[in-house]
Amino acid sequence: MDPAAAPTPAQTTKYRQPDDRLRHGRAALAVSFFTQGALFALLVTRIPAIQDRYGISDGLLPVFLAAVPILAGGGSIATEQIVKRVRPSVVLRWVQPVVAVVLLLLGAGDQLWVAAVTLALFGVCVGGLDASMNMLGVSLQHTYRRSIMLGFHASYSLGGIVGASLAWSGAHWHVSLVALYGPAVAVLIPLTLVASRWYADQEQPAVETADEGGRQTVVMRMLMPLCLVMAFAYIGDSTVSNWSAKYLQDTLHSSEQLSTVPYAVYMVTTLIGRSVGDFGVRRYGAAPVVRLGTVVAMAGFAVVAAAPGAWVGMLGFTLLGLGLCVIVPQTFAAAGRMFPGDSDAAIARLNIFNYVGFLVGSPLVGALGDVWSYRGAMLVPMLLVGATLLYARSFEAGPAGYGVGHERQRTVDVG
Incomplete structure (x- = not known):
């Protein structure tokens, strides 16, 4: 070279x-x-x-x-x-x-x-x-x-x-x-x-699409892909927080003490993934990191659904922590990048879908578990989280990004 x-x-x-x-x-x-x-x-x-x-x-x-x-x-x-x-x-x-x-x-x-x-x-x-x-x-x-x-x-x-x-x-x-x-x-x-x-x-930076008051108009049609990603991520998260213990004990026949471990493991791996995730975003860009996290999370749900025993099930919840942890922070960042002239409004609206996912996730898995099976129920949040791959372009930094080979000067880039 x-x-x-x-x-x-x-x-x-x-x-x-x-x-x-x-x-x-x-x-x-x-x-x-x-x-x-x-x-x-x-x-x-x-x-x-x-x-x-x-x-x-x-x-x-x-x-x-x-x-x-x-x-x-x-x-x-x-x-x-x-x-x-x-x-x-x-x-x-x-x-x-x-x-x-x-x-x-x-x-x-x-x-x-x-x-x-x-x-x-x-x-x-x-x-x-x-x-x-x-x-x-x-x-x-x-x-x-x-x-x-x-x-x-x-x-x-x-x-x-x-x-x-x-x-x-x-x-x-x-x-x-x-x-x-x-x-x-x-x-x-x-x-x-x-x-x-x-x-x-x-x-807020000035942008050409701002209204007369100097603010950029937040278009929900443009923001909606990120809103769906946020809701899907929290459906996955609430599945772990609300059903991991019951799933391990009732479906994988673990002890009561062991059934409390998966959520703790999930929280620790979430911390680890987020602690190193910024380095990955700077090096490769947000979209590849989100795609990788989505694939890892889907693999985690698949392992949980197919697990023959408690320890394999905990491996699945470990993968879930490593995969899901990157999606929510990067969704907020992508919303700010999409509407740099009024990122506050975009984030406030996007944040609502955090609670939508939390509301939907636990009852959805519980209902499916009762009428079908809890193994099968784990496949539904897997598919919903997997839909993030369809919207991964919303995380692209456009002409700007972070990390070697990705950083280019852009005054309004926030993600």
Whole structure:
């Protein structure tokens, strides 16, 4: 190869060198993702204890649980409007402590109306929290001009592992909900408030397709492929979180203790995949990484469905963690890239389909398992996640990308 034709460092590394403000903003946002992962895990892993504390019947419990993602979708829609007037960092700074306080109130109450009100508030606030966090993440990635979104979601996974571990300890030692949530909230609220001092907002870039107010119009027809990918990914994720233990115990005949392992393995492999995923996106581009993740996730579901025993089933859930983990962060990034003039609105709308997938996934697998078989039911989320391959072009960086052979200068690229 002619040395003169070789790319120079400037040609292959055209991302912005971060200053202290950006580095601090990135670290502060990682703290927020970590906190959200911990708080959410502290809630969902203690649902049985919450049900017992409030005397919620088995028939009423699904109504309570379904209300949370529905209201979270409403919170995400509201955030789209709010950030037209205030910065996403302002929303995130104040809504995250509210989520923590609401969780503590849920653990302290003992009347059914308290559970209804606190879970409703939790849902609305989580919608705003998820939307504003990812708005800031995409904004920072735009400024860095290289992939960093997977790192933020890795922090979320780490927080989920910590929260689930605390919840397990609380259940093991028969710690009350308020005694479990109180110290966690006492640590996490000051942590996030201090970190929020360094959140870094960015102005939206000007684009030719902007309206008279300077904002780009978000066209849902263009965004819909990414919305479907988001919903499919969360159908896959909710299948693991809600059915892995039951599947291992009832279908693969594992012990009760072993049945708790697959979700823990899934969370750990999700953390590992997201921790290294940004390097893959920088080197090869987002679309190839998403395609690979989709194929690995499909293989995971296939292994789970065909597993002759518990240990092979756990191998399948391991593959699922490694595959699914890259899809959601890159979907947010792709939405920001698709509508660089109003990425906040695109992310708020896309975030709704996070909750759509969560709502659909668990009942879908449960219904199919009851009328057909749980092995066969695992093939349905496999096919839905596999549909991501049909929409993989939505993740293409166009004339820009990340990594050697992919990075080219483009002022509005955020993904």
